[in-house]
Amino acid sequence: MTSKMILEVKDFSLGYTAANSQLVSVLRNVSLQIKKGEAIGLVGESGCGKSTLALAMMAFLRSGSQVQNGEIRYHGDNLFEKSEKKLGKLRGGLIGLIPQNAGQSLTPTMKIRTQLFEALQLHSDVPRSQWQQRAIELLKQVRLPAPQAMLNRYPHQLSGGQQQRVAIAMALAGSPDLLVLDEPTTGLDVTTQAHILELLGNLRAELGMTMVFVSHDLGAVARISDRIAVMYAGEIIELGTCADVLRTPAHPYTRGLLGSIPRLDQTGLPPSLPGYPPKVGSVKQGCAFAPRCKHAKDHCVAENAPVIAHDSHQVRCHLADELPETGNNVTVLKPVTRSTDETLLDIQKLQISYHKPGLWAQLRGTEPPVATVDDIDLLLKRGETLALVGESGSGKSTIMRAISGIQPPRQGKIKLLKENLNEPVEKRDSQLKRRVQMIFQNPDASLNPRHTVAQILQQPLKLYYGLDAQACRQRAAELLDLVRLAPHYLDRMPGQLSGGEKQRVAIARCFAGDPELILCDEVTSALDVSVQAAVLKLLKDLQQDKGVTYLFIAHDLAVVKAIADQVAVLYQGRLCQVGPVDEVFNGYHHPYTQALLNAVLEPDPDHVPQLSGDDASEQHPPAQGCAYQRRCPMATRMCNEWTPPWQEDGNNRIRCHYTLRELERGDEEAQLIRFANA
Structure with a gap:
């Protein structure tokens, strides 16, 4: 420098x-x-x-x-x-700019080729005859596979990481x-x-x-x-x-x-x-x-x-x-969770697919593609927090959508106590809807910008309880007090609130129906660290006071460690590991769980995450064998051909062909033992 x-x-x-x-x-x-x-x-x-x-x-x-x-x-x-x-x-x-949300900064109706060509036209001296070659060079520079094919795709056909790499490529177009x-x-x-951070560091050096x-x-x-x-x-x-x-x-x-x-x-x-x-x-x-x-x-x-x-x-x-x-x-x-032995949510052999065969495929009896989510068994006790973790595309939100009734499953059962949740949300009665509520990642997208906080909170109160205007306002003020906001916030619009205050209003609205199960979809990912800490404490305090149960989706494993009781690790719609959060993070690890933990960043300049290969979002889950076989450094022929069995270490369950002892030894030593005994 x-x-x-x-x-x-x-x-x-x-x-x-x-x-x-x-x-x-x-x-x-x-x-x-x-x-x-x-x-x-x-x-x-x-x-x-x-x-x-x-x-x-x-x-x-x-x-x-x-x-x-x-x-x-x-x-x-x-x-x-x-x-x-x-x-x-x-x-x-x-001077190039890489924005926060590449999905919103890329034009959804334009192919990647067109968008890169536009950047080259506006910000470079590259002649038109060389745009195609330069666009491919830029995609190679940001380490995107098959750049020629990538040029013909639309943004929605790319994963979040791929979209961000395209945004970086566009920023590099002007050198x-x-x-x-x-x-x-x-x-x-x-x-x-x-x-992405490793890529940016390499580009800076180059x-x-x-x-x-x-x-x-x-x-x-x-x-x-x-x-x-x-x-x-x-x-x-x-x-x-x-x-x-x-x-x-x-x-x-x-x-x-x-x-x-x-x-x-x-x-x-x-x-x-x-x-x-x-x-x-x-x-x-x-x-x-x-x-x-x-x-x-x-x-x-x-x-x-x-x-x-x-x-x-x-x-x-x-x-x-x-x-x-x-x-x-x-x-x-961590506060002691007010859990009971009563199973609130029971998921058995859940299979979900977004594939909708056409008439010709139905007449021919064409075999449907591999399911997006398959063979999911989960139990969640009343008063507990279960976290679903995994990379984007691992099926976390798909499972949550099935529980909420937005995406009905192809097979399997979802039960809330004795109530069947397999039915789509429009067929559920109001009381069942009330018992299952959701807090979304972005409160800006879930709060009506034209309504006051009072109107936002009064909607579920009128829907579920039929309260009159005076009773609604009084209850709305009580809900604000529940999330540590003063009554004068009732007359504010969402645009007059900070990010943390908006998320508190969203939480208050969720609790308006006195729910039993709350689905939390990345509720702190867009918040800064101090607001995140306050919101996490609020959620935990409300769980202590109300005895509610959380299904919690998060990318930040440290947040999961702080708030969850149980954790389920998903890869391409398949469970790899399930158990108490301390045992999963500190005990025996599935190779994929280990890869996630190795990639966690720390606020320490000397900490270097250990990366084990890029995401496999290009591919569908394999039709047989272990879902993680393509990226696993320990994969053998058995992993490619046979579905791995479940193994248990106390309450920590791992789905892998390697024994727990072999997993403890690590990649190279475990493979040597396996080959020696083959």
């Missing part, structure tokens, strides 16, 4: 015009220098200004925004003095020297995320690109960044090398963020940061973090915090040199 500065942010402040026509500051006196070839991470809670700063580095301002003071210089030139025509050539060309990445791995499963990496995932930031800038209330409050900030954080806020992260080597839920970030523009003087800081003193509230050098990094804090040294995180014991 050279010492040449590629981007300089100098005392930069940015504001937007509020409803009262006053200019409200979003970014305040931000200064940052980025060297050529460097990767810098911008971290902090939602609303702290990290995405706004990243977009400002491309001279992109949202409607109603304006620069208050300062400047941003790219290769010495002030970006905000350039014309729109010059900026249009710069963006997507020398950028600065790449802005806005939450590029949020929503990806653990192995896909690890592979092409010498500079990267600005925006994320609330400190593990992802640690994997790719040289330095970290921690943001709060529109300011950079701590800046230093990745190792310094993550190992010896100097600001209380940074310490709080790190303490909010669940870890695989800890038991129970991590503590969340108290309070909420300040409203944009509300901080006039003093330290913005003071109202939430347990160390705050009078002068922290009265005086603006100075930027001081603390060891080898910078920190904006009055008390940086007075705080105690950071120690190991305190282990928080």
